[in-house]
Structure formats: C-alpha cells, structure tokens
Amino acid sequence: MLEVENLHVALPDRGNKRVFGRPPLIEILKGIDLRVSAGETVGLVGESGSGKSTLARALLRLYPLSAGSIRFEGRDITNLDEHELRPLRARMQIVFQDSQSALNPRLTIGTALAEPFVSYGRASDSREALKLAAGLLEHVGLSASMAARYPHQLSGGQRQRVGIARAIALNPALVVADEIVSGLDVSVQAQVLDLLRRLRAETGMALVLISHDLSVVRALCERVVIMQHGVIVEAGPSETVFNSPQHPYTRKLLRAIPLPEVDPAWIDSVDIDEVAT
Ligand SMILES: Nc1ncnc2c1ncn2[C@@H]1O[C@H](COP(=O)(O)OP(=O)(O)OP(=O)(O)O)[C@@H](O)[C@H]1O
Numbered sequence: 001m002l003e004v005e006n007l008h009v010a011l012p013d014r015g016n017k018r019v020f021g022r023p024p025l026i027e028i029l030k031g032i033d034l035r036v037s038a039g040e041t042v043g044l045v046g047e048s049g050s051g052k053s054t055l056a057r058a059l060l061r062l063y064p065l066s067a068g069s070i071r072f073e074g075r076d077i078t079n080l081d082e083h084e085l086r087p088l089r090a091r092m093q094i095v096f097q098d099s100q101s102a103l104n105p106r107l108t109i110g111t112a113l114a115e116p117f118v119s120y121g122r123a124s125d126s127r128e129a130l131k132l133a134a135g136l137l138e139h140v141g142l143s144a145s146m147a148a149r150y151p152h153q154l155s156g157g158q159r160q161r162v163g164i165a166r167a168i169a170l171n172p173a174l175v176v177a178d179e180i181v182s183g184l185d186v187s188v189q190a191q192v193l194d195l196l197r198r199l200r201a202e203t204g205m206a207l208v209l210i211s212h213d214l215s216v217v218r219a220l221c222e223r224v225v226i227m228q229h230g231v232i233v234e235a236g237p238s239e240t241v242f243n244s245p246q247h248p249y250t251r252k253l254l255r256a257i258p259l260p261e262v263d264p265a266w267i268d269s270v271d272i273d274e275v276a277t
C-alpha cells in the first residue's frame with residue numbers, strides 16, 4: 001500500500017537564519033526504506049529529533065523530497081504536484097499531537113468536520129455534510145451535539161477524537177498519528193488508542209503510529225520501526241524487536257524507557273462511552 005525507497009528530505013536550517021539569501025539546507029532524513037501493508041499498524045519510535053515527524057509529513061508528500069521515491073496504492077506519487085495529489089489526499093491523512101492548533105478556533109466542530117465532505121463532493125449540500133459530520137462524531141464516541149461547540153470548549157481527549165474523526169471522514173487507506181496521546185491523562189490515552197484500534201479493525205485502514213511510549217507501541221503495533229538521526233536502525237515484528245533488540249540504539253532505548261508490565265487488557269478495559277457527553 002505504501003512503499004518508500006531511499007527517501008531523503010532536507011529542510012532549511014532553522015538555526016541558521018540569514019539576513020540575505022536562503023538558509024542552508026540540512027539533511028534530516030537520510031535514506032529511509034519503509035513499507036506499510038494495507039491494514040497494518042506500524043509503530044515509529046526514536047528519540048526526540050530523530051526525524052519521526054519529518055518522516056510522517058514526508059510520507060504524505062507534505063515536504064519536498066530531495067531524493068528517493070514514494071508509491072502509494074500502486075501509484076508513484078514522488079513527483080505529483082498538489083493538483084494531482086488532491087484526490088489522493090483523501091486517502092492519506094495525518095493526526096497531530098496538538099489538535100488545538102490543528103482545528104480552526106473560529107469554526108464549530110460540526111462545520112470543521114463537514115468541510116471535507118463538501119470540498120470532496122461527498123455531500124450534495126452543506127445540510128447533508130453537517131448530517132454526515134454528526135454521524136462521524138457519534139462514530140468516534142462523541143455526542144452529535146458536540147457539533148455546535150468550538151474547539152476550546154472541548155477537552156484534550158475530545159479534541160483528539162475530533163482530529164481522528166476528521167482524518168477518517170473520507171475513508172483513508174492510511175492514517176499517520178503523530179504523538180496523538182501525549183499530554184493526555186493515562187485513562188484518556190487508553191480511550192483514544194482503543195478508538196484507533198476499533199476504527200482500524202472496522203475500516204481496514206493502515207496506521208503509522210508515532211509514539212515515544214514504547215508500551216503503547218507494543219500494545220498496538222504489529223511491526224515497529226526504530227529511527228535514529230534520520231535513518232532506520234532497526235525494524236521488525238514488535239515482539240521480535242522488543243524481546244530481542246539487535247541494534248545497540250534499540251537496546252539503549254528500551255533501557256532508557258523502562259517498560260511497565262503491560263497488562264494486554266489495559267486498553268480493552270476502557271469504557272469508550274465514558275466520554276460521550
Ligand atoms: N521545518 C524544519 N526546518 C528545519 N529543521 C527542522 C524542521 N523540522 C524539523 N527540523 C529538525 O529535524 C530534526 C528532526 O525533527 P522531527 O521533528 O522530525 O523529530 P521527531 O523525531 O519528530 O522529534 P520529537 O520526538 O521531538 O517530535 C530535528 O533536528 C529538528 O530540529
């Protein structure tokens with residue numbers, strides 16, 4: 001479904017602003033190879049600054065590539081322009097950690113969720129789009145009455161549900177979730193992750209889950225990819241990587257973040273309707 005080969009991304013060096021001319025580029029991703037199968041959940045792990053978020057955006061062609069190729073659903077999207085990418089954008093979505101800033105503060109939740117239905121021609125008029133938006137809210141465990149609220153009137157967990165709702169609105173084949181539960185209470189984290197797991201099972205979408213929390217990755221992901229300094233140092237089935245890490249960096253990472261004894265029923269124990277109101 002997604003095939004990335006030798007991906008290189010260089011961005012202007014933020015720490016080197018110049019009065020004249022452009023800042024020099026620094027290479028952030030240095031030859032990434034990655035495959036994601038349809039319906040698969042892949043965890044992306046690595047220390048801060050290793051390039052996870054850059055990779056997340058590059059996968060969806062939100063950053064220019066300096067080398068390499070990306071195939072998505074059988075199509076080479078490496079060099080497509082924004083106009084050509086547009087129909088594919090519905091199929092590849094990203095959810096960010098900071099849902100507060102991802103949502104327009106002046107739009108109600110309902111209007112924000114209705115927008116993709118209108119702009120992608122999935123609803124004949126705004127009334128129908130609002131109706132679809134209300135259905136979407138219920139689908140992610142929120143009450144349809146949330147549609148009338150503004151982003152700041154929601155809790156962090158509710159906003160992440162809205163972010164997820166927006167991401168799944170157009171039936172994506174791939175959702176990238178970048179640290180979407182960081183900063184939430186542990187019980188709310190479990191609810192949001194349980195929602196993701198349920199949606200994945202229902203829709204068959206593939207999920208790339210970026211998280212610094214290894215117990216989350218272990219609980220949710222079939223496969224895990226470890227990044228360091230812009231390259232992948234280790235990848236494999238979660239059980240294999242967690243039980244017998246091969247690369248010294250993976251071992252260090254596993255030591256640095258002591259894994260709590262994860263009760264596999266941890267996420268299941270959450271009542272998803274708890275936050276509906
Ligand atoms: N727009 C940008 N311009 C220049 N450098 C950037 C830009 N975005 C990220 N970087 C740099 O690229 C490197 C990778 O950043 P990235 O945000 O991808 O890391 P990350 O693995 O997501 O880290 P974190 O776990 O803290 O979210 C960092 O050194 C960062 O400073």
Ligand SMILES: [Mg+2]
Nearest residue numbers: 052053054178
């Ligand atoms: Mg990041």
